Amino acid sequence: MIKALIVEDELYIRKGLISMIESLDKNIDIVGECESVQEAVTVTKACKPDLIFLDINLKGGLAFDFLEKVEDLSFQIIFITAYDQYALQAIKNGALDYILKPVDIEELEKAIDKVKDVKEDRTEHLKIVKDQFAGNKKEHLVLRLQEGYQIIRFDTLMYCQSDKGYTTFYLEDKKSYIASKPIKEFEEQLPDEMFVRTHQSYVVNLKYVDKFDKTGYIFLKSGQKIPVSTRKKEEFVARLFK
Known part of the structure; x- marks a missing residue:
């Protein structure tokens, strides 16, 4: 069983994503839903998910602000995003996968299958995301x-x-x-x-x-x-x- 957390500031997207995940029957347990950076930090520390479905724009900041605040980066990430392309380049270097909104269920299934296939610790990969985003000063x-x-x-x-x-x-x-x-x-x-x-x-x-x-x-x-x-x-x- 894969413990998953959904971090997305739009309620209808969270509910739609949960519905699609459940319909795929991929042995994923949704352990929590969050809409803000701080809430995501708190729930991640408490629940220790294996996988996080993560939006870029959140209440109180960005996904990268969340990553900066979390010390344990042993989880895997699938970004669910409509963000501009320069950010996606950084994501591609460190995240397990990313899906552009609106979410296509076939792409979602492929991304989840990657979670099952990848066995190595993703901590170093997520550090790359953090470092690359920090190196690009937000304008x-x-x-x-x-x-x-x-x-x-x-x-x-x-x-x-x-x-x-x-x-x-x-x-x-x-x-x-x-x-x-x-x-x-x-x-x-x-x-x-x-x-x-x-x-x-x-x-x-x-x-x-x-x-x-x-x-x-x-x-x-x-x-x-x-x-x-x-x-x-x-x-x-x-x-x-x-």
Whole structure:
């Protein structure tokens, strides 16, 4: 019996994957489901799965953030992903297999059969994934939108604004995109050296800050006015002089 964990932030994909795995009758026991990086770390340590079906984009970060936090890498991984091609190159060097969404049941069966065929410890292979991803400094994040996936380059993102569980991304070229997740889900993916949280509803790229008014507002070079909360003021001023 192979103990398997599913790490995927979309409930309908998790349920669909479980249904397909059960229909294949490959002697796999699903020991848990996770949707976030931290939850995946906790469940992996507790359940010690033999196999993880792993999405790239998770709540609270990426699959690679999960791998960084897990000390024991003795499990095997099948990536279930719609991620862009540069990431897939790193995956191909270390993961047992990867399947592009939407999941095809024949591809899933072939990937599971590889798990049964491969006997060696995959720890060193997964270390390659971690090392290669760490060597490629992230320059963008990927938004999951209704119509597909949108790449947002950090150096073109002026600020993010959250409202009622949605986050709007405002870009230098005046385009904007709305994602159906709170700002906290994205803040962890933004590089600390570039972005600062100024308010419970705003994250700002320091590159675009023109001035800070003592009344408690940031003025961007493009003219937007962004509030700085009293609680965040000291931290923000310190970042300006850093």
